[in-house]
Amino acid sequence: MAHLLKSSSSKSTLLNIFRHNLIFGSPNHASRHLPHNLPHNTRISPNPITRLCNTMVDTLSHEDTNRQVMDFPGGKVSFTPEIQFIPESNEDRVPCYRVLDDNGQQLTNSQFVPVSEEIAVKMYSDMVTLQIMDNIFYEAQRQGRLSFYATAFGEEAINIASAAALSPHDVIFPQYREPGVLLWRGFTLQEFANQCFGNKADYGKGRQMPVHYGSNKLNYFTVSATIATQLPNAVGAAYSLKMDGKDACAVTFFGDGGSSEGDFHAALNFAAVMEAPVLFICRNNGWAISTPTSDQFRSDGVVVKGRAYGIRSIRVDGNDALAMYSAVHEAREMAVREHRPILIEALTYRVGHHSTSDDSTRYRSADEIEWWNKARNPLSRFRTWVESNSWWSDEAESDLRSRIKKEMLEAIRVAEKTEKPNLNHMFSDVYDVPPLNLREQELLVRKTIKSHPQDYPSDVPL
Amino acid sequence: MWGIVRQRAVDGGFSASSLRRTRSALVSARSYAAGSKEMTVRDALNSAIDEEMSADPKVFVMGEEVGQYQGAYKITKGLLEKYGPERVYDTPITEAGFTGIGVGAAYAGLKPVVEFMTFNFSMQAIDHIINSAAKSNYMSAGQINVPIVFRGPNGAAAGVGAQHSQCYAAWYASVPGLKVLAPYSAEDARGLLKAAIRDPDPVVFLENELLYGESFPISEEALDSSFCLPIGKAKIEREGKDVTIITFSKMVGFALKAAEKLAEEGISAEVINLRSIRPLDRATINASVRKTSRLVTVEEGFPQHGVCAEICASVVEESFSYLDAPVERIAGADVPMPYAANLERLALPQVEDIVRAAKRACFRSK
Numbered sequence: 011m012a013h014l015l016k017s018s019s020s021k022s023t024l025l026n027i028f029r030h031n032l033i034f035g036s037p038n039h040a041s042r043h044l045p046h047n048l049p050h051n052t053r054i055s056p057n058p059i060t061r062l063c064n065t066m067v068d069t070l071s072h073e074d075t076n077r078q079v080m081d082f083p084g085g086k087v088s089f090t091p092e093i094q095f096i097p098e099s100n101e102d103r104v105p106c107y108r109v110l111d112d113n114g115q116q117l118t119n120s121q122f123v124p125v126s127e128e129i130a131v132k133m134y135s136d137m138v139t140l141q142i143m144d145n146i147f148y149e150a151q152r153q154g155r156l157s158f159y160a161t162a163f164g165e166e167a168i169n170i171a172s173a174a175a176l177s178p179h180d181v182i183f184p185q186y187r188e189p190g191v192l193l194w195r196g197f198t199l200q201e202f203a204n205q206c207f208g209n210k211a212d213y214g215k216g217r218q219m220p221v222h223y224g225s226n227k228l229n230y231f232t233v234s235a236t237i238a239t240q241l242p243n244a245v246g247a248a249y250s251l252k253m254d255g256k257d258a259c260a261v262t263f264f265g266d267g268g269s270s271e272g273d274f275h276a277a278l279n280f281a282a283v284m285e286a287p288v289l290f291i292c293r294n295n296g297w298a299i300s301t302p303t304s305d306q307f308r309s310d311g312v313v314v315k316g317r318a319y320g321i322r323s324i325r326v327d328g329n330d331a332l333a334m335y336s337a338v339h340e341a342r343e344m345a346v347r348e349h350r351p352i353l354i355e356a357l358t359y360r361v362g363h364h365s366t367s368d369d370s371t372r373y374r375s376a377d378e379i380e381w382w383n384k385a386r387n388p389l390s391r392f393r394t395w396v397e398s399n400s401w402w403s404d405e406a407e408s409d410l411r412s413r414i415k416k417e418m419l420e421a422i423r424v425a426e427k428t429e430k431p432n433l434n435h436m437f438s439d440v441y442d443v444p445p446l447n448l449r450e451q452e453l454l455v456r457k458t459i460k461s462h463p464q465d466y467p468s469d470v471p472l
Numbered sequence: 473m474w475g476i477v478r479q480r481a482v483d484g485g486f487s488a489s490s491l492r493r494t495r496s497a498l499v500s501a502r503s504y505a506a507g508s509k510e511m512t513v514r515d516a517l518n519s520a521i522d523e524e525m526s527a528d529p530k531v532f533v534m535g536e537e538v539g540q541y542q543g544a545y546k547i548t549k550g551l552l553e554k555y556g557p558e559r560v561y562d563t564p565i566t567e568a569g570f571t572g573i574g575v576g577a578a579y580a581g582l583k584p585v586v587e588f589m590t591f592n593f594s595m596q597a598i599d600h601i602i603n604s605a606a607k608s609n610y611m612s613a614g615q616i617n618v619p620i621v622f623r624g625p626n627g628a629a630a631g632v633g634a635q636h637s638q639c640y641a642a643w644y645a646s647v648p649g650l651k652v653l654a655p656y657s658a659e660d661a662r663g664l665l666k667a668a669i670r671d672p673d674p675v676v677f678l679e680n681e682l683l684y685g686e687s688f689p690i691s692e693e694a695l696d697s698s699f700c701l702p703i704g705k706a707k708i709e710r711e712g713k714d715v716t717i718i719t720f721s722k723m724v725g726f727a728l729k730a731a732e733k734l735a736e737e738g739i740s741a742e743v744i745n746l747r748s749i750r751p752l753d754r755a756t757i758n759a760s761v762r763k764t765s766r767l768v769t770v771e772e773g774f775p776q777h778g779v780c781a782e783i784c785a786s787v788v789e790e791s792f793s794y795l796d797a798p799v800e801r802i803a804g805a806d807v808p809m810p811y812a813a814n815l816e817r818l819a820l821p822q823v824e825d826i827v828r829a830a831k832r833a834c835f836r837s838k
Binding site: 181183212213214215217218222224225226231232234236239241242243244245246247248249250251253254260272273275276277279280283284435438439440441442445446447 | 564571572575578582751
């Protein structure tokens with residue numbers, strides 16, 4: 011049956027496209043849109059467009075018309091005589107996976123990936139550390155010692171549990187509310203403080219605002235403030251990992267607001283087509299600065315969007331550390347083993363303001379914030395479970411809290427006193443090798459400072 | 473004569489295009505093996521990408537229609553067959569998406585060559601080019617470098633209207649962290665694209681659709697697979713002593729034609745092909761103007777805040793006392809590109825405009 015049909019060569023683009031479609035037996039997508047059960051007496055016309063239509067019509071007339079199935083581009087679809095629109099949403103929302111109830115008691119019949127005492131204690135301790143770190147940095151900003159800060163209050167479980175379920179080789183593309191992942195991997199309080207104060211020990215050399223952390227050695231890409239741009243970046247990195255055959259995946263975080271960006275659409279669509287090993291973790295915390303999710307999208311949250319792109323998805327209780335751990339653990343396995351993207355929607359609540367530039371009581375009630383902070387607190391739920399295994403105690407809690415608080419205050423004290431980065435760092439890293447014009451500019455700046463020292467801050471090392 | 477030959481050796485020495493264009497005595501002074509081979513810009517680009525992909529397995533190509541279709545302008549012809557679909561990747565239609573993905577792949581250590589069907593479409597991806605690529609090395613303090621190349625046709629073609637004709641040289645060249653290149657000849661295309669692919673910084677590579685089919689003589693050196701041109705060095709296409717004409721891309725051809733016409737009237741024009749818009753070769757520009765004392769700059773793009781404006785500023789700042797005439801700028805008309813052929817011709821610089829400007833600078837008009 012596979013005789014070669016070749017259209018007459020022509021310079022027109024249209025014919026070029028159809029020529030690909032009409033060549034039988036060629037590899038890849040040449041004959042993808044042609045049904046593979048053509049009868050032998052297919053009419054051949056000189057016009058390639060008519061030819062394509064004729065072959066399709068022939069197929070239909072030779073089929074049993076009651077079977078009502080046809081090959082369109084993209085595969086077989088069955089027909090229906092009823093006019094039915096897919097409803098805009100299901101009656102029931104996608105259920106949310108959780109392991110612990112509101113009070114931290116393990117639910118009966120809950121499926122989860124078991125955690126050892128060591129991991130559980132580290133998880134809980136890091137959640138406490140994150141909370142205290144956020145508290146103290148926030149206060150420091152209020153006191154005018156930091157220019158800016160953004161807390162992760164209420165999202166400690168998402169931060170720590172997801173990090174705990176990943177391998178240190180997995181590459182992280184954060185938004186900006188995931189410092190807990192760095193914390194889990196070993197970033198010290200001093201390192202956090204150095205970045206916030208922009209001193210010479212900052213790995214970012216004082217180039218960025220506070221909370222824009224990055225660490226090459228911990229596989230955490232420097233925070234970029236533009237929303238959702240890290241999503242396609244993560245897909246590209248995942249592609250690179252796949253091409254190198256690494257036992258690792260890319261993991262990217264974003265918020266409910268970020269899912270509205272064009273980059274979200276492009277990244278998910280692409281990741282599915284490219285079969286890239288990437289985890290898309292959405293922190294649906296109810297607010298994008300002052301925009302509630304009801305103004306952000308009309309779908310059943312973000313989890314349903316995965317299916318639209320052909321991506322396996324799950325909705326998780328983001329304030330349940332065990333559920334987060336299990337979901338991310340399983341998702342990672344699938345991503346790496348099967349080379350596929352996975353979407354995780356973690357439901358949570360943004361207890362803090364968007365940042366220190368925001369006062370969220372202007373657009374939501376203080377009662378609402380208070381309720382989530384107390385009744386649905388991820389720390390207390392997990393603590394109850396950890397204590398139920400006799401792995402934690404009140405004494406351990408107070409020891410930890412006082413130790414971390416002391417460490418934090420010391421870290422801030424040191425960071426504040428540490429020198430700022432050297433002047434040459436204004437000009438370095440623009441390119442791989444500093445170009446002539448920048449070297450000249452630096453000399454000019456130094457000359458000017460020398461002639462007018464009173465106009466320049468005395469605490470900037472030259 | 474020997475002085476001229478030595479000059480050529482200093483700036484790369486390849487004057488194949490002047491061989492084709494001028495019948496001046498300069499031709500006989502050349503001591504290099506004259507390139508009897510000719511190559512189209514299209515083939516030059518294709519061979520450059522092919523050789524770099526062959527030499528480095530981390531280099532890969534992505535863009536719309538680059539694979540199965542052999543490239544919208546056939547620049548990537550044959551590459552899919554040779555390297556397979558993992559290294560020649562046909563993307564869905566989302567410039568923002570595939571640019572972001574390319575940058576992410578570069579973050580993770582691959583070396584993508586991202587094709588925009590035209591740079592007009594790069595506007596949909598410009599956030600990734602600037603904020604995810606150009607600034608990353610700086611913002612991450614050297615922890616993230618982005619060895620990516622963005623390439624594609626730039627500027628006016630023939631009858632493609634306002635949304636397909638804009639020149640982006642000035643926009644991209646204003647951004648620290650990017651390198652911006654604009655080849656003219658086949659040799660430029662080969663040498664600069666190879667340099668761009670090997671460069672650890674993000675490079676914007678502005679080609680020209682109308683030049684793709686144009687043939688240029690090419691030397692043996694340029695055909696070698698290790699051939700590379702330095703980024704940031706302009707090329708003196710034609711030596712002269714009365715007026716300096718500086719331009720890039722397609723306008724280099726026009727400037728050379730203008731130089732011939734001016735030669736008939738006794739004006740010796742020096743034509744400089746920038747090759748590199750960022751970094752701009754201010755040294756060569758200023759040395760030439762200091763020699764001739766007159767400057768004419770030409771570009772196809774919009775006049776305000778253009779590349780010519782930067783060249784004029786550089787010359788006025790550094791070589792003011794050498795100027796004998798006001799600096800001249802020729803740019804495209806300050807209107808979205810019209811479609812009708814007659815209007816399009818009027819909206820773009822033509823050879824006559826360059827000749828007139830050069831004569832004005834020599835106080836020889838009327």
